[in-house]
Amino acid sequence: MIEVKHATLQYTTFTRAQGVNGVIRDFFKRRKQQVTAVADVSFTIREGEMVGLIGRNGAGKTILVKLLTGILPLAQGTIVIDQALPNERRPHFLKQIGVLLGQRSQLIWDLPPIDTYDMLAALYELGAEQYHARLNWLSEQLAATDLIYLPVRKLSLGQMVKCELIAVLLHEPKYLF
Structure with missing residues (x-):
């Protein structure tokens, strides 16, 4: 069984300034921006169920899969798959x-x-x-x-x-x- 409760992941990216002056400014001081990739997602998938993820580009589908597989660490919330925590990346789970x-x-x-x-x-x-x-x-x-x-x-x-x-x-x- 897959159980996801209040999964949230944010990451930091940098914004680019326009023009030559902006590039020079960015070289010395980059402006950070917080991006919420997945926000407060909760669901349960029981044994034998099949689920498809659909959504527009940038909706967080791939990020969610990476959280479920343990490729990315979960910032907030919990993900449990058959009593295993994916981000622990234990051989039995993998x-x-x-x-x-x-x-x-x-x-x-x-x-x-x-x-x-x-x-x-x-x-x-x-x-x-x-x-x-x-x-x-x-x-x-x-x-x-x-x-x-x-x-x-x-x-x-x-x-x-x-x-x-x-x-x-x-x-x-x-x-x-």
Whole structure:
């Protein structure tokens, strides 16, 4: 179960002044600005439920996912996933999640995806039989059997997404973000 209570995250950014004089001024003294990325968010997701996050650009969807996975620390409130605190990043918790963020790839540009899958199988301590069975099933389901042997740089965007999805699902995570 995922339980989020009053999650809030703010970060500091810097404002830029306009023109040459502004650039010179910014060089010596930058003006800070507090940005609220996620404000007082609360929800519960029970076992077996599927939830989608929708919203406009800049609404905080990716920040919320990063909070749920422990990538970013929570400033206020609590997030508990199966009695684990994501920001503690304990191995047991990390083995239960899969994360697919469109702008971040875990595939290595010059290598074929299979090399990344081999590394992930070792990291997640998958047995050889379990790993190969899961990889074969996923690559067949996503029509990516031949793609996993091509360098990532030669794949189209859609093909890369298929290969990313295989990487995320390879260890059979309980939670997929």
